[in-house]
Amino acid sequence: MNRRVVLVGNVVADLVLDVPALPERGGDVLATRTELTAGGGFNTLVAARRLGIETVYAGLHGTGPYGDLVRSALAEEDIHALLPPRTDGDTGFTVALVDDGERTFVTSFGIEGRLTREETARVRAELRTGDLVQLSGYALALPSNGPLLAEFATGLPDGVGLSLDPGPLVADIPDEVLSPVLARVDWLSCNTREARLLGGTVG
Incomplete structure (x- = not known):
């Protein structure tokens, strides 16, 4: 398998x-290049796929241009x-301002x-022994998703690995969500x- x-x-x-630089508050700046592309966890999936690993996107996606x-x-x-497309909204987006490489x-x-318990249950039912589940801090920081995904992570069966990328919003993840995920995680990528923000959370 x-x-x-x-x-x-x-x-x-x-x-x-x-x-060329971030605008001051109330100011404006002209972009020298603009690109609209898929992002977020997409880059992780692409990297694994190009190494010949089977990849699955088990998150939500909406109906609309994004x-x-x-x-x-x-x-x-x-x-x-x-998961099938959700018809009650579109996928979200990120504006990334790049100045001097930052x-x-x-x-x-x-x-x-807006993840539901039924959707996490469906994902759990589709997991196989040997799978590596990838979570991000962005998802854990969301008020509705965080508790559901913490429950999902702690309930993963033996033989299924868990990797966490805490992300820039790590300080916004409630402790009652982050702590059980860290207790179950096999790989931490940060x-x-x-x-530094995780501080003494990781033993």
Whole structure:
């Protein structure tokens, strides 16, 4: 049986703007380049897929221009979307301002922020021994998703691995959500800032 990377997180649209500098408050700046692409957890899935690993997107995607963009990008990379499109909203997006190589984000969540218990149960039922489930701090920071995903993570069966990317919003994840996930996690992927914010949470 093939092992898979299963992303239970968010794939969103990324509006990337290259700027000479961030604008001052109330100001404006002209972008030198603009790109609209799939982002968020999409990059993790693409990296694994290009290494020959079967990948599954087990997060939400909506109906609208951003949802269409996400599904098209997943299909182009031969990444299976486990859950059907939700018809009650569109996928969210992130504005990424890139100045001198540094990225600053503003995120607007869409349908991916409204996960249900039925959807997490469906994902759990589809997991196989040897799968690696990928979670992100973005998903855990959402008021509705966080508690559901913490429950989902702690209930993963033996033989299914768990990887967490805390992300820039790690300090906004409630302790009652983050702590049980950290207790179950097999792999923690974070940068220096995120590790510092986690502080003594990781033993």
